[in-house]
Amino acid sequence: MREFPDEAERVAGVPDLLGMLAYATLTAFFRLAGDAARATALSDKVALAAMAVNEHDHFRQFLGRLAELGADPGAAMQPYVQAIDEFHARTEPSDWLEGLVKAYLGNEMAASFYRQAADVLDPGTRELVDRALSDAGHADFIVAHVRDAIESEPQVTGRLALWARRILGEALSQAQRVAAERRQLARLLAGDDVGHLATINQMLARLADDYSRKAAALGLSSRAAGQEERR
């Protein structure tokens, strides 16, 4: 069992968490808007643009909550700019399909992370994050598109399955870096001081498990990735 931080520490950590989520949703907005611009079919452009705007809506809510808590939104986001930008730079999709897989798994990772973090948040923040991460509309559109692509061209499966593992690997390495650098956030999430890196690692391991299940839901199991690696 982890020990929860006391009230003062909790309050100190919340803007940290909100800053991370805010910058993550802002960049998710940029990525989805870019995917929408690159889509060939007009109907896909319209659907992805709506998803992008949806992310921006969450971004705006995180910013609003930061302001309510008396935190400066720019200062709260700034510590995460480098890690999140680097994650995106290292997982630049080479085509539209890779962009869709990344959008879906990125959202699922954020939701899984949050499910583990929710119990340390104050109720107001928790409700907000809950709403932001429970959007299902997103997922349905993407799952349908990726499954269609796999069905009509089965040889893409291995490539996309490897791609999904690469995204996870890059996300985990940036997350460990953030956990090491942002002690206040790590303490909010992990409780006690001595064991916090171990606890964070357990969180990340659970996140990786969730991720594998979600990748499998897209038709991208680790078995599919393994088949690609043996070629």
Added chain:
Amino acid sequence: MREFPDEAERVAGVPDLLGMLAYATLTAFFRLAGDAARATALSDKVALAAMAVNEHDHFRQFLGRLAELGADPGAAMQPYVQAIDEFHARTEPSDWLEGLVKAYLGNEMAASFYRQAADVLDPGTRELVDRALSDAGHADFIVAHVRDAIESEPQVTGRLALWARRILGEALSQAQRVAAERRQLARLLAGDDVGHLATINQMLARLADDYSRKAAALGLSSRAAGQEERR
């Protein structure tokens, strides 16, 4: 004086006009989101992302009006996809500043075009387009940034002034192409059949005049462009 089309023709032309405005605002959304993603300062990212979402808001309203009129949004936009995409492909900004100039002038061109077209629209559509194009928040941010850039680095003026003229030139050539291809839209705007290309050309000439004034407001007069050309 142009003769106004009768009611039946007007109704036939309005979805055409809305389809054009809808696709234009959708691509403006993509462009601004891309500019926001490329901005270096976090505060610029946030400001440009909000402008992008604002364009998407207008896009959604145009789509809603099309649905109210019983028109299929995709079918209404499709005829403009090629011309508008080509306009963007031929005016790909080479840096952030060119992107800002393009965003500002594109919006001003749309507003000028609309001021000339407004009197043929039904009141419901007119009010909607009015609201969409009267946003001033946009302009202030961009004018301030471009003026700052010119002040701190006067040698960019000539390049940006030429850039502004190139944007106008490409817009005019795509507009003439659309006017020739979309007879229903041209008739809505220009009234009688025989003289409609001449009337459209007059509209475009007025648009070019408005444009020059707006470019001058950015500090990019045709004199500045001429100085660059003589180098």
